[in-house]
Amino acid sequence: KPRLRIDYAALLNEEQLRAVEAGEGPALVIAGAGTGKTRTLTFRVARLLERGIPPEGVLLLTFTNKAAREMTRRVEELAGGFVDVRRILGGTFHHAAHALLRQFAPTLGFATSFTVLDREDARDLMASCVSERKISRERRFPRAEVVLDMVSTAINLQKPLAEVLVDRRPQFLPLAEEVLAVGQRFQQRKQQMNLMDFDDLLLHLKRLLAEHPAVRAQLVERFQCVLVDEYQDTNRLQGDLVDLLVGERKNLTVVGDDCQSIYSFRGADFTNIIDFPQRYPGCGVYPLTRNYRSTPQILALANASIALNQRQFHKQLTASRQPGVPPVVVPTRDTDEQATFVAQRILELREEGLPLEEMAVLYRAHSHSLELQIELTRRGIPFRVRSGVRFFEQAHIKDVLAHLRLVHNPGDELAFKRVVKLVSGVGQATAEALWTALGALPEAASLKDALRHPDVSAQVPRRASAGFARFAALMTRLTREDAARTPGQLIEDVLRGGYGEYLRDEFGADGRREEDIRQLAEYAGRFEDLPRFLSEIALISEFSAEEAVETEAPDEFLTLSTVHQAKGLEWGAVFVIWLAEGRFPMVNAARDEAEEEEERRLFYVAVTRAKDELALTYPLTTNPQDGTRIIVRQSRFIEELPVGEEAPYDRLILEELETPELPRLEGGKAPKPGPDALD
Ligand code: ATP
Numbered sequence: 001k002p003r004l005r006i007d008y009a010a011l012l013n014e015e016q017l018r019a020v021e022a023g024e025g026p027a028l029v030i031a032g033a034g035t036g037k038t039r040t041l042t043f044r045v046a047r048l049l050e051r052g053i054p055p056e057g058v059l060l061l062t063f064t065n066k067a068a069r070e071m072t073r074r075v076e077e078l079a080g081g082f083v084d085v086r087r088i089l090g091g092t093f094h095h096a097a098h099a100l101l102r103q104f105a106p107t108l109g110f111a112t113s114f115t116v117l118d119r120e121d122a123r124d125l126m127a128s129c130v131s132e133r134k135i136s137r138e139r140r141f142p143r144a145e146v147v148l149d150m151v152s153t154a155i156n157l158q159k160p161l162a163e164v165l166v167d168r169r170p171q172f173l174p175l176a177e178e179v180l181a182v183g184q185r186f187q188q189r190k191q192q193m194n195l196m197d198f199d200d201l202l203l204h205l206k207r208l209l210a211e212h213p214a215v216r217a218q219l220v221e222r223f224q225c226v227l228v229d230e231y232q233d234t235n236r237l238q239g240d241l242v243d244l245l246v247g248e249r250k251n252l253t254v255v256g257d258d259c260q261s262i263y264s265f266r267g268a269d270f271t272n273i274i275d276f277p278q279r280y281p282g283c284g285v286y287p288l289t290r291n292y293r294s295t296p297q298i299l300a301l302a303n304a305s306i307a308l309n310q311r312q313f314h315k316q317l318t319a320s321r322q323p324g325v326p327p328v329v330v331p332t333r334d335t336d337e338q339a340t341f342v343a344q345r346i347l348e349l350r351e352e353g354l355p356l357e358e359m360a361v362l363y364r365a366h367s368h369s370l371e372l373q374i375e376l377t378r379r380g381i382p383f384r385v386r387s388g389v390r391f392f393e394q395a396h397i398k399d400v401l402a403h404l405r406l407v408h409n410p411g412d413e414l415a416f417k418r419v420v421k422l423v424s425g426v427g428q429a430t431a432e433a434l435w436t437a438l439g440a441l442p443e444a445a446s447l448k449d450a451l452r453h454p455d456v457s458a459q460v461p462r463r464a465s466a467g468f469a470r471f472a473a474l475m476t477r478l479t480r481e482d483a484a485r486t487p488g489q490l491i492e493d494v495l496r497g498g499y500g501e502y503l504r505d506e507f508g509a510d511g512r513r514e515e516d517i518r519q520l521a522e523y524a525g526r527f528e529d530l531p532r533f534l535s536e537i538a539l540i541s542e543f544s545a546e547e548a549v550e551t552e553a554p555d556e557f558l559t560l561s562t563v564h565q566a567k568g569l570e571w572g573a574v575f576v577i578w579l580a581e582g583r584f585p586m587v588n589a590a591r592d593e594a595e596e597e598e599e600r601r602l603f604y605v606a607v608t609r610a611k612d613e614l615a616l617t618y619p620l621t622t623n624p625q626d627g628t629r630i631i632v633r634q635s636r637f638i639e640e641l642p643v644g645e646e647a648p649y650d651r652l653i654l655e656e657l658e659t660p661e662l663p664r665l666e667g668g669k670a671p672k673p674g675p676d677a678l679d
């Protein structure tokens with residue numbers, strides 16, 4: 001039998017050690033950021049293996065597969081010498097559910113060869129279920145994405161679809177009967193075709209456990225220990241799954257931090273972690289209080305911020321590292337200067353010997369990184385955008401750019417087809433027929449005349465005729481020669497001339513895509529003429545397409561990430577950009593207290609990713625494309641921090657950036673004015 005082979009006491013503190021050595025039964029580690037929760041969980045797995053638990057008896061659930069790989073790699077280092085660590089079942093809930101369902105699919109009436117549908121496929125299937133019902137267009141049935149979203153919410157919150165409809169999309173209540181029927185049909189067709197989407201993986205696993213006691217008994221027997229990281233972000237369904245899997249033995253270790261619960265929009269509910277002691281009476285509670293990640297100054301800023309949240313479990317959190325440089329708040333003149341500052345500072349840090357892997361730029365929404373992506377590209381700084389399509393590869397950005405390409409070059413077949421297919425009722429076949437008809441017209445016809453030519457309009461199906469007329473009108477407006485218009489104005493025209501409405505119909509009113517497009521318009525505003533703008537964009541897109549196909553990992557790259565995607569990770573230097581009201585916190589979050597607190601938790605997650613250096617930046621103005629300047633307000637998350645001598649940051653005032661000579665950040669020596677000196 002293996003004996004203690006790992007020097008736990010040398011690698012863990014006493015609090016961590018207690019959690020690692022906890023005996024059988026439920027255990028809860030609830031502790032602040034960077035206190036070694038993930039590390040403790042990793043060592044606990046190693047310790048369990050050392051105590052003789054077989055690796056296939058361990059179920060390790062984490063938030064991302066990357067995190068799971070990282071942890072198993074660590075366990076391998078610790079325990080690989082005496083057990084086969086690969087036999088641990090570790091990964092996301094979806095990953096684990098998939099593995100188990102492969103084994104038990106027949107019990108649920110699926111073949112073991114079932115296929116998993118990705119989000120796109122699921123949407124197509126839903127669209128087909130909607131069109132099957134032949135609901136007349138006038139009745140404005142919700143888009144396939146919207147129905148899919150409701151079905152997904154219902155599953156994850158474990159609520160009936162009807163309830164989700166009432167709570168979240170009451171505008172579709174008149175169509176309730178059809179929506180429910182479509183939802184049912186969707187589930188039925190997947191079963192018939194032997195398909196499961198992501199939500200089904202969890203849903204079917206729950207059914208398997210709840211409705212098949214023999215299977216459940218077998219799995220409970222197998223998983224002698226269940227461990228869950230980032231437990232604060234589990235939703236109802238995931239909480240239930242864990243409860244079902246641990247059985248009466250209740251050998252369950254969960255770790256998390258209620259202050260880092262940031263997925264409530266996906267149904268995560270941090271009462272899962274707060275109420276854990278009630279659901280698992282007699283559970284051991286193991287606080288960890290020493291932060292090993294960040295300098296005391298970074299931690300002080302994080303603590304001062306999160307202290308303002310009412311709803312939280314009180315925890316102690318003290319720094320264990322030596323002081324370093326204080327965090328800096330950096331207002332920049334505009335978004336360009338923000339990008340320049342970040343890029344420049346990154347290059348300086350690299351000069352000082354910090355590799356790009358040790359740096360990250362975090363933001364609330366991908367669109368906030370647009371200028372920066374351009375700046376980094378221009379300076380040849382390699383970067384990776386964590387899970388997320390690059391800005392210019394998003395469908396709505398491509399749609400808008402296709403309009404502009406078509407204005408610039410009426411012979412751009414791809415652009416034409418892309419744009420015309422946005423018209424409701426125009427599919428691939430019609431788009432082809434239209435293109436052929438256009439090609440047969442005499443050369444001289446301008447696009448706006450060509451679109452009205454009888455040979456062309458003959459190709460438009462009746463149900464699309466109104467939409468097609470709007471499209472023709474928009475193209476007329478865009479190609480009008482009377483006013484010399486800038487690319488930025490053209491983009492605004494596209495948005496106002498029907499595309500904005502299209503987005504609202506397709507995706508509902510969240511406005512995220514419109515915000516992206518406004519951002520694009522703002523960027524385009526600095527270009528006088530269309531061809532120059534389009535070629536600039538083409539170069540950037542080409543660059544990123546190249547990078548996307550690259551198979552070998554580049555030697556070194558910087559990380560760009562939303563705060564959501566950065567959870568659990570850490571870097572030597574972290575930049576949080578766009579810390580402005582309306583961006584971070586996001587517009588609608590400013591209203592409701594619960595949402596404000598969730599945004600503050602996001603801010604807490606963002607700043608606690610930093611080990612040594614933290615810079616918080618925001619532009620003082622933005623330039624919408626009409627030549628005006630809009631004054632930006634600094635984020636309440638900076639505003640509400642103590643000021644003066646007590647301020648947990650230094651305010652850095654940049655020199656005017658007229659020359660290519662770029663700003664230098666001078667550690668703690670920056671002046672320290674009150675927060676409103678610059679607003
Ligand atoms: P988060 O809340 O962000 O998920 P966490 O609580 O999971 O953070 P870890 O990521 O496990 O914290 O640890 C943070 C950092 O501190 C890591 O670099 C880890 O290696 C280091 N660390 C944790 N505990 C110790 C320790 N006892 N000795 C040395 N380093 C430690």
Ligand code: MG
Binds near residue numbers: 037038039568
């Ligand atoms: Mg962690």
